[in-house]
Amino acid sequence: MKLDVSFIWTAFVELLDAIPVTLAITAVSVLCGFLIGTAVALARQFRVPVLSQAGAAYVTFIRGTPMITHLLLIYFGMPMLLDAAAEALGFGFRSASIPMIVFAFLSFSITAGAYASEVVRSGLLAVDRGQLEAAYSIGMTGPQALLRIVLPQAFAASLPNISNMLIGMLHGSSLAFTVSVVEINAKAQIVATTNWKFFEAYLAAALIYWGLTIGIERLSALAEKRFKAYSRGGVS
Amino acid sequence: MIALSGIKKSFGKNEVLSGIDLKVNRGEVVAILGPSGSGKTTLLRCINYLEKPDSGVISIGDFKLNCRQHGKKDVHALRQKSAMVFQQYNLFRHKTALENVMEGLVVVRKVSKAEARERSIALLEKVGLGAKLNAYPSELSGGQQQRVGIARALALNPEVILFDEPTSALDPELVGEVLSVIRQIAEEGITMIIVTHEMGFAQEVANHVVFMDGGVIVEEGEPKQLFRYPKEERTQQFLKRITPEAGYSI
Numbered sequence: 001m002k003l004d005v006s007f008i009w010t011a012f013v014e015l016l017d018a019i020p021v022t023l024a025i026t027a028v029s030v031l032c033g034f035l036i037g038t039a040v041a042l043a044r045q046f047r048v049p050v051l052s053q054a055g056a057a058y059v060t061f062i063r064g065t066p067m068i069t070h071l072l073l074i075y076f077g078m079p080m081l082l083d084a085a086a087e088a089l090g091f092g093f094r095s096a097s098i099p100m101i102v103f104a105f106l107s108f109s110i111t112a113g114a115y116a117s118e119v120v121r122s123g124l125l126a127v128d129r130g131q132l133e134a135a136y137s138i139g140m141t142g143p144q145a146l147l148r149i150v151l152p153q154a155f156a157a158s159l160p161n162i163s164n165m166l167i168g169m170l171h172g173s174s175l176a177f178t179v180s181v182v183e184i185n186a187k188a189q190i191v192a193t194t195n196w197k198f199f200e201a202y203l204a205a206a207l208i209y210w211g212l213t214i215g216i217e218r219l220s221a222l223a224e225k226r227f228k229a230y231s232r233g234g235v236s
Numbered sequence: 237m238i239a240l241s242g243i244k245k246s247f248g249k250n251e252v253l254s255g256i257d258l259k260v261n262r263g264e265v266v267a268i269l270g271p272s273g274s275g276k277t278t279l280l281r282c283i284n285y286l287e288k289p290d291s292g293v294i295s296i297g298d299f300k301l302n303c304r305q306h307g308k309k310d311v312h313a314l315r316q317k318s319a320m321v322f323q324q325y326n327l328f329r330h331k332t333a334l335e336n337v338m339e340g341l342v343v344v345r346k347v348s349k350a351e352a353r354e355r356s357i358a359l360l361e362k363v364g365l366g367a368k369l370n371a372y373p374s375e376l377s378g379g380q381q382q383r384v385g386i387a388r389a390l391a392l393n394p395e396v397i398l399f400d401e402p403t404s405a406l407d408p409e410l411v412g413e414v415l416s417v418i419r420q421i422a423e424e425g426i427t428m429i430i431v432t433h434e435m436g437f438a439q440e441v442a443n444h445v446v447f448m449d450g451g452v453i454v455e456e457g458e459p460k461q462l463f464r465y466p467k468e469e470r471t472q473q474f475l476k477r478i479t480p481e482a483g484y485s486i
Contacts, residue, residue: 016419093359128326128329130324130326131326131328131329131440132324133286133320133322133326134320134322134326134327134328135328136284136285136286136315137284137286137315137318137319137320137322138311138319138339138340138342138344138388138389138392139315139316139340139344139345139392140340140344141312144344147331148339148343149328152330153329153330156330229372230329230330230372230373230374231329231332231372
């Protein structure tokens with residue numbers, strides 16, 4: 001067997017089509033994950049009864065099971081649940097009409113939420129208690145203090161972790177190929193099997209993932225510069 | 237006028253304030269002195285409800301709050317009456333000096349941005365920081381940060397400004413610039429309660445001095461009288477220890 005260098009390029013070009021799908025899965029899951037994660041982190045940080053225990057259970061279960069398991073549980077469990085509910089309520093809805101990518105969005109958001117809650121929590125811990133007291137002392141309400149003073153600083157403090165998570169979810173999104181979503185990895189498999197050139201196709205996929213990752217690294221460096229302008233930063 | 241009556245506060249089994257009564261008249265500058273652990277900072281923080289007293293009544297101006305029964309709105313209303321200057325400055329780290337001063341005006345007092353900006357610039361100029369409007373706290377010295385903190389408190393035009401050991405975290409050479417700003421605003425007739433270890437300053441600026449120990453007010457009175465002729469033995473001991481007679485060398 002010989003390496004077909006020119007086919008790497010052919011595969012590369014074909015894989016470009018799948019980039020939007022991968023990016024959509026990554027963006028949706030990280031964004032929704034952060035909404036879930038922020039809610040969970042706040043509930044745990046401020047020890048909200050019931051919600052904080054529920055949040056802790058959610059985090060330990062999700063972090064205690066693989067991402068692909070979440071995807072499969074949602075993929076097989078959700079349709080059963082929805083169809084049963086639709087039947088009971090007399091709607092004409094069939095779960096088969098749900099696009100595959102929705103399962104990926106949903107399950108990866110749940111996965112990301114658990115990890116994001118710890119990212120947000122570490123950010124909250126980085127904010128000095130005096131900041132909250134100062135906000136109260138000038139007459140702010142709790143939500144005002146949180147939104148205007150605490151969360152922006154927590155966000156800035158967790159930027160390195162956020163970029164870590166973005167990269168993790170970008171690579172994790174490749175698992176969506178198991179439920180027939182054609183993202184970069186699935187596309188590589190298709191290109192590989194139709195041309196019987198596996199190594200070349202996966203090499204092209206690797207290059208694309210790497211390129212996207214470099215993009216995220218650049219963006220996060222810019223964001224750090226922008227949002228951490230106020231800080232001399234760390235121990236240096 | 238500010239009146240505290242029967243303020244009690246415990247942390248666990250440790251009673252920090254055992255029934256404090258204090259009256260402060262409008263325009264008065266009150267200095268609270270006392271050894272560490274005497275409860276003076278806790279008392280100050282109770283007035284702003286950064287600590288919740290176990291019992292007692294706090295009234296500022298025409299607003300009265302019973303610490304045993306009140307809602308969140310009452311606490312919010314009480315906090316609007318006062319402003320705090322912290323020992324560790326506690327400037328909002330992600331905001332510039334100007335934004336720090338504007339924040340309360342815009343968000344809490346709902347003043348328009350343009351007007352808040354104008355008033356904040358005037359206040360920062362007053363505390364001598366007209367050239368540092370756009371500096372972040374991390375770019376300012378301790379003394380400069382504390383002066384921004386004072387401007388932030390002044391901006392709200394509160395009934396009373398509470399100073400919690402405003403110079404304790406400062407290098408000795410920066411203490412003077414902060415004290416002179418406090419002296420200047422004291423002369424303008426703003427009501428202030430200052431917890432401090434600067435005895436000379438307390439004697440010079442305060443109209444009224446309160447000496448606390450063990451969670452109670454041991455003695456209070458005019459500065460001259462209290463510093464020169466303290467009645468209580470505990471006050472005498474304290475003053476002797478912190479203003480030692482000259483005549484020894486290190």
